[in-house]
Amino acid sequence: MAAPAGAAAETEPPVISVRGARATLGARPVLRGVDLTVRRGEVVALLGANGSGKSTAVRSVIGQVPLAAGEIRLFGDPLRRFRQWSRLGYVPQRTTAASGVPATVREVVSAGRLSRTRLGWASRADKEAVQRVIDLVGLGDRARDSVSALSGGQHQRVLIARALAAQPDLLIMDEPMAGVDLASQEILAHTLREQVAHGTTVLLVLHELGPLEPLIDRAVVLRDGCVVHDGPPPEAVGQHALPGHDHVHPHAADEPLRTGLLT
Numbered sequence: 017m018a019a020p021a022g023a024a025a026e027t028e029p030p031v032i033s034v035r036g037a038r039a040t041l042g043a044r045p046v047l048r049g050v051d052l053t054v055r056r057g058e059v060v061a062l063l064g065a066n067g068s069g070k071s072t073a074v075r076s077v078i079g080q081v082p083l084a085a086g087e088i089r090l091f092g093d094p095l096r097r098f099r100q101w102s103r104l105g106y107v108p109q110r111t112t113a114a115s116g117v118p119a120t121v122r123e124v125v126s127a128g129r130l131s132r133t134r135l136g137w138a139s140r141a142d143k144e145a146v147q148r149v150i151d152l153v154g155l156g157d158r159a160r161d162s163v164s165a166l167s168g169g170q171h172q173r174v175l176i177a178r179a180l181a182a183q184p185d186l187l188i189m190d191e192p193m194a195g196v197d198l199a200s201q202e203i204l205a206h207t208l209r210e211q212v213a214h215g216t217t218v219l220l221v222l223h224e225l226g227p228l229e230p231l232i233d234r235a236v237v238l239r240d241g242c243v244v245h246d247g248p249p250p251e252a253v254g255q256h257a258l259p260g261h262d263h264v265h266p267h268a269a270d271e272p273l274r275t276g277l278l279t
């Protein structure tokens with residue numbers, strides 16, 4: 017669990033403030049008046065069924081989806097004026113670090129450090145920061161390997177290391193556990209714990225709380241582009257405990273709820 021946001025966090029502007037956000041994709045209204053506040057040091061999970069608008073909400077926060085109405089602020093600045101992108105690490109949903117270009121783990125993770133490197137040259141501190149996050153995600157012995165040689169879970173760990181390389185104050189991850197084997201899930205949970213212990217603010221899109229549950233301070237649940245819950249994480253089984261849960265799971269119905277749901 018993150019250290020509770022202190023008195024300073026109460027008075028300073030939220031790290032993320034979304035007010036009355038509306039967005040339409042194609043002809044479809046996908047966000048229909050979303051409010052979302054994330055304060056410094058908080059770990060907030062954005063939950064909801066397939067298509068409820070979770071990814072669209074986080075993509076609007078980072079400026080990838082324009083709003084039809086409403087306002088977004090990051091670290092107190094209106095999004096259109098926000099320039100401190102090195103303070104934000106983002107791991108998009110279900111992407112791969114392998115682009116056809118044979119890059120090594122270290123090269124991909126170093127790319128995440130570029131916003132902090134001075135004069136285009138990686139300093140010793142930059143190299144150490146890159147090595148630290150590679151070690152943190154348990155890939156210290158794979159740093160020179162091509163990312164194309166990695167498993168899906170290892171890929172995801174590379175992408176998270178890339179997002180952490182610039183030592184962001186805010187980490188946004190869209191379903192970081194999706195398609196990730198259990199061993200990698202545990203490493204990711206450990207990685208996140210470390211970040212949270214160092215004060216990083218985190219917004220996570222999740223299908224369920226799963227192994228990250230002990231870290232989550234607050235859950236915001238979307239349904240049809242509207243917030244239907246904003247408060248303590250639903251007990252034990254994440255959104256499954258909520259009425260109207262209709263997520264489609266690619267697993268057998270008799271599988272235990274706490275394992276394998278994210279794969």
Ligand SMILES: Nc1ncnc2c1ncn2[C@@H]1O[C@H](COP(=O)(O)OP(=O)(O)OP(=O)(O)O)[C@@H](O)[C@H]1O
Pocket residue numbers: 041042043044046064065066067068069070071072073
């Ligand atoms: N580019 C697009 N054009 C039209 N509709 C879109 C587009 N992108 C997403 N949508 C639709 O918007 C709705 C919300 O999508 P979004 O990806 O935000 O949901 P989600 O809650 O993240 O779902 P999932 O759990 O499936 O990732 C879905 O019905 C989706 O089909």
